[in-house]
Each structure stands twice: as C-alpha cells, then as structure tokens.
Amino acid sequence: xxxxxxxxxxxxxxxxxxxxxxxxxxxxxxxxxxxxxxxxxxxxxxxxxxxxxxxxxxxxxxxxxxxxxxxxxxxxxxxxxxxxxxxxxxxxxxxxxxxxxxxxxxxxxxxxxxxxxxxxxxxxxxxxxxxxxxxxxxxxxxxxxx
Numbered sequence: 001x002x003x004x005x006x007x008x009x010x011x012x013x014x015x016x017x018x019x020x021x022x023x024x025x026x027x028x029x030x031x032x033x034x035x036x037x038x039x040x041x042x043x044x045x046x047x048x049x050x051x052x053x054x055x056x057x058x059x060x061x062x063x064x065x066x067x068x069x070x071x072x073x074x075x076x077x078x079x080x081x082x083x084x085x086x087x088x089x090x091x092x093x094x095x096x097x098x099x100x101x102x103x104x105x106x107x108x109x110x111x112x113x114x115x116x117x118x119x120x121x122x123x124x125x126x127x128x129x130x131x132x133x134x135x136x137x138x139x140x141x142x143x144x145x146x
Contacts (some may be wrong), residue, residue: 001027005045009056013063018056022048047090054085054092058115065114068102075099078111085119094119 003025009018023045027034037045067074078098085092096115101108 003027005048007049007052009053011060013060020052022052050087050089051092054087054094058094058096061118062097062115065099068104071102071104073102073104075102081113083113083116083119 004021005023005025006019006021009020011018023041025037025041065075076099078100080095080097083094083096085094094115096113096119098111098113100111
C-alpha cells in the first residue's frame with residue numbers, strides 16, 4: 001500500500017490552488033510495527049506540513065509587502081537571504097527577500113527585510129521556555145496562581 005499525504009493551499013487572493021506532497025509512506029505486510037505511524041514518521045509529517053504552511057504564508061506576506069503602502073508603487077528587490085524561524089515543533093529555514101524602501105518613504109536607498117522583521121516580533125517568548133506551567137498558560141491564555 002502506498003500512502004501520500006498532501007496539503008492544499010487556497011489563497012484568499014484568487015490565486016490557483018497549491019497542492020504539495022508532504023510525505024509518502026509504503027506499507028507492505030501488516031505487522032504490529034507497521035500499523036499506524038511511527039513517532040519518527042509523525043514528526044516528519046508534522047515538520048513537512050509546518051514547513052509548507054509557513055512557506056505559503058511567507059510568500060503571501062511578501063507579496064503584500066512588495067508594494068508601497070503609501071503610494072502603491074512596487075518596491076525593487078535588493079537580494080535575498082535565509083532566516084531561521086523557531087517554532088514549538090522545530091526550526092524552519094525560510095527565504096527572506098530584502099526590499100528597497102520606496103522613494104516616498106525614505107530619501108536614501110536603504111533596504112529592509114519585511115519577513116525577518118515580522119518573524120522577530122511574531123514569536124511568543126513562551127515558545128522557548130518548555131515548562132508545564134508556562135505551556136498551560138500559553139494554551140489557556142490565563143494565569144495560574146502557582
């Protein structure tokens with residue numbers, strides 16, 4: 001038996017659906033150790049899903065950042081680099097383009113990396129601290145009196 005695990009991303013902007021394969025599994029003879037998923041397979045599938053989802057979110061975010069919010073002109077690219085985005089499930093490596101500021105925003109020819117700036121501000125500090133009380137706080141959104 002061959003099993004394919006795919007995700008389908010539908011953009012709000014009317015772009016075509018993106019179908020990406022996350023993982024494929026081959027199961028031949030049913031045995032206790034081949035029933036269901038191994039922990040390694042489950043982690044790999046989750047990592048693959050998260051990588052694809054975040055890549056799609058980043059691409060949509062960068063498409064929005066490409067135009068100047070003041071005048072609507074398209075910003076030009078300076079280059080690209082990779083950033084590491086840490087999540088509770090691991091590290092993701094993302095391509096992060098650098099854009100030049102629009103002339104209406106700045107006198108000089110300065111550049112910025114919208115995705116890198118966003119990722120630095122978007123990660124809750126509690127993701128890096130793995131203690132049960134903080135995990136409970138993060139999941140429930142309430143404070144305990146411990």
